[in-house]
Amino acid sequence: MSPQVFDPDTLRRASSAYTKPANFHPSYGTAGFRANASLLPSTVFRCGLLAAARAILLNAHTGLMITASHNPVEDNGVKMVDPDGGMMPQSFEAVAAELANCDDDDAVVAVLRDRVLGEQASCSSPQTLAVLVGHDTRPSAPELLAAALAGVRALNVHARSYGCVTTPQLHFLVRAANQLTPSQDGPGPALPELQVYFDAILGAFSELTPPPLLQQPADGTAAGGSDSGGSGSGGTLYVDCANGVGAEQIQRLVPALQRLGVELRLRNTGDPARGGQLNHRCGADFVQKDRLPPTDFDDVPAGARCCSVDGDADRLVYFSPVGGGGGDAGTATEAGTAAAPAGISLLDGDKVAMLAAVYIGDILNQLPSELLEGIQVCCVQTAYANGAATAYLRDVLRLPTVCTPTGVKYLHEAAHSADLGIYFESNGHGTVLFSEQLLTRLRAAAEGSPAARELLLLSGLINQTVGDAISGVLLVELILSRKGWTLRDWQALYTDLPSRQLKLKVADRGCITTGDAERVCVTPAGLQDAIQRTVEQFPRGRAFARPSGTEDAVRVYAEADTQEQADELARRVAVQVYDMAGGVGPRP
Numbered sequence: 006m007s008p009q010v011f012d013p014d015t016l017r018r019a020s021s022a023y024t025k026p027a028n029f030h031p032s033y034g035t036a037g038f039r040a041n042a043s044l045l046p047s048t049v050f051r052c053g054l055l056a057a058a059r060a061i062l063l064n065a066h067t068g069l070m071i072t073a074s075h076n077p078v079e080d081n082g083v084k085m086v087d088p089d090g091g092m093m094p095q096s097f098e099a100v101a102a103e104l105a106n107c108d109d110d111d112a113v114v115a116v117l118r119d120r121v122l123g124e125q126a127s128c129s130s131p132q133t134l135a136v137l138v139g140h141d142t143r144p145s146a147p148e149l150l151a152a153a154l155a156g157v158r159a160l161n162v163h164a165r166s167y168g169c170v171t172t173p174q175l176h177f178l179v180r181a182a183n184q185l186t187p188s189q190d191g192p193g194p195a196l197p198e199l200q201v202y203f204d205a206i207l208g209a210f211s212e213l214t215p216p217p218l219l220q221q222p223a224d225g226t227a228a229g230g231s232d233s234g235g236s237g238s239g240g241t242l243y244v245d246c247a248n249g250v251g252a253e254q255i256q257r258l259v260p261a262l263q264r265l266g267v268e269l270r271l272r273n274t275g276d277p278a279r280g281g282q283l284n285h286r287c288g289a290d291f292v293q294k295d296r297l298p299p300t301d302f303d304d305v306p307a308g309a310r311c312c313s314v315d316g317d318a319d320r321l322v323y324f325s326p327v328g329g330g331g332g333d334a335g336t337a338t339e340a341g342t343a344a345a346p347a348g349i350s351l352l353d354g355d356k357v358a359m360l361a362a363v364y365i366g367d368i369l370n371q372l373p374s375e376l377l378e379g380i381q382v383c384c385v386q387t388a389y390a391n392g393a394a395t396a397y398l399r400d401v402l403r404l405p406t407v408c409t410p411t412g413v414k415y416l417h418e419a420a421h422s423a424d425l426g427i428y429f430e431s432n433g434h435g436t437v438l439f440s441e442q443l444l445t446r447l448r449a450a451a452e453g454s455p456a457a458r459e460l461l462l463l464s465g466l467i468n469q470t471v472g473d474a475i476s477g478v479l480l481v482e483l484i485l486s487r488k489g490w491t492l493r494d495w496q497a498l499y500t501d502l503p504s505r506q507l508k509l510k511v512a513d514r515g516c517i518t519t520g521d522a523e524r525v526c527v528t529p530a531g532l533q534d535a536i537q538r539t540v541e542q543f544p545r546g547r548a549f550a551r552p553s554g555t556e557d558a559v560r561v562y563a564e565a566d567t568q569e570q571a572d573e574l575a576r577r578v579a580v581q582v583y584d585m586a587g588g589v590g591p592r593p
């Protein structure tokens with residue numbers, strides 16, 4: 006007979022190995038729990054419990070990803086993955102935080118029994134359910150992985166570690182696991198191997214890639230290894246892997262892409278001989294916020310086609326090094342970073358979204374009109390989207406747009422409510438979601454309509470669970486190739502308004518609350534009026550301030566007609582936040 010799901014003694018014993026540090030009060034933020042890794046074993050153990058409990062409650066496999074994404078190497082974090090491969094619903098965050106904050110083992114037992122499992126606590130253990138666990142390259146991963154597995158097993162649920170995988174791969178695997186027919190041949194439930202991920206996206210990519218690309222030289226000599234001319238695809242693509250998990254996984258695309266005429270040259274691969282550190286002066290967050298080429302790019306020629314992923318490879322931005330201080334270096338540098346001599350021409354998440362929107366628009370125009378009847382297409386952005394991108398969507402592409410608060414959980418939800426939802430944060434996290442209704446129609450039409458077939462294949466190329474840098478690279482390369490565009494052509498879709506991001510510390514960032522998708526400050530009283538009066542003094546000015554969900558800081562964003570004005574507007578708003586919301590440290 007199977008053991009009971011919930012055995013208080015087993016649970017108490019397992020929990021006693023993972024005591025919560027006394028002054029640690031974790032909260033489920035923009036991207037799960039994140040903190041210095043040394044604080045996290047109890048949190049990760051309890052997330053293991055919770056992921057197992059959710060599997061039991063939903064009678065489906067769930068997942069746990071141990072990563073702190075673009076944050077420094079000494080941090081770590083944990084995110085929960087739901088059976089459909091999406092993020093745990095926000096309605097579950099409060100109880101996750103309650104469990105993570107329990108002061109002792111008895112409280113852990115009580116919260117799990119009374120607040121999470123309820124009647125299910127007395128069921129016998131389902132032998133067919135698993136929690137799939139993945140982690141990034143951080144040195145703290147093995148210890149936290151052990152904590153996660155211990156948590157899952159304390160509820161008699163099967164735990165399967167996929168080792169070092171990207172966040173989007175783990176989300177994909179959870180969804181794939183739930184699509185398999187349940188069977189139990191071995192000691193645990195039947196679960197997919199990582200190869201199904203590569204089979205899916207590379208299979209779709211091969212079918213979508215037109216024959217001319219197959220005939221291009223694979224030696225990277227097209228356009229002299231740079232993007233300054235010739236075809237937009239083929240040739241060399243330099244990839245900054247942030248010294249993270251992307252390096253090993255993107256490596257697996259090399260042979261396939263090479264056959265298709267794209268030569269990848271990977272940099273910041275975590276090679277100990279080169280001494281690079283995870284996310285340190287490299288990775289998508291650094292490139293997007295500091296507008297500088299990452300470390301290990303000194304020999305990359307100006308104009309070359311480059312991209313950068315973050316530490317867990319769920320973000321992607323493209324860029325081109327610009328020699329001699331050109332480009333848009335410094336246009337959005339966070340406080341404390343000096344302006345640099347050489348810059349980049351950045352194609353951020355907004356630009357990736359617009360590229361995808363242009364291409365998808367081309368396909369939609371070729372679809373039989375009845376297929377599109379009642380189909381809703383929308384593009385989702387946050388307040389950080391450059392005003393020029395929003396104007397391009399509205400005035401040129403004429404697509405309905407939605408603005409949500411920061412954090413992909415909000416964007417994803419909004420995109421999900423359309424039949425075809427394109428969402429990207431400016432920092433490069435995003436994807437394109439297809440509704441079941443649209444997919445059904447595309448499947449029915451695919452045989453007779455090349456456009457329907459193409460859109461259907463695209464839904465297989467693009468990770469349907471979360472933003473994915475690996476499938477993003479394939480998408481961008483495909484579109485550039487289809488359109489015969491260089492990075493310069495892509496960049497020319499619209500010109501970003503000069504912008505600036507700053508961050509500052511206040512005594513309690515909780516005193517700042519926001520409304521209208523974080524575009525206005527509701528409290529403290531008077532702050533929004535002050536910001537508004539300042540913004541009005543700047544032509545094409547726009548600015549907002551919001552508390553970060555991942556750092557103890559308040560972020561300020563400003564854009565205006567010129568770089569000097571964007572800088573000045575950001576500075577003045579930062580001073581207002583400092584004065585009215587309890588700034589600490591030096592006044593901006």
Ligand SMILES: CC(=O)N[C@H]1[C@@H](OP(=O)(O)O)O[C@H](CO)[C@@H](O)[C@@H]1O
Nearest residue numbers: 035036412413430432553554555556
């Ligand atoms: C301005 C910015 O880039 N904010 C990021 C950052 O959130 P904050 O709440 O701003 O700290 O990390 C989130 C998680 O990765 C990401 O979703 C978000 O876009």
Ligand SMILES: [Mg+2]
Nearest residue numbers: 074315317319
């Ligand atoms: Mg990330």
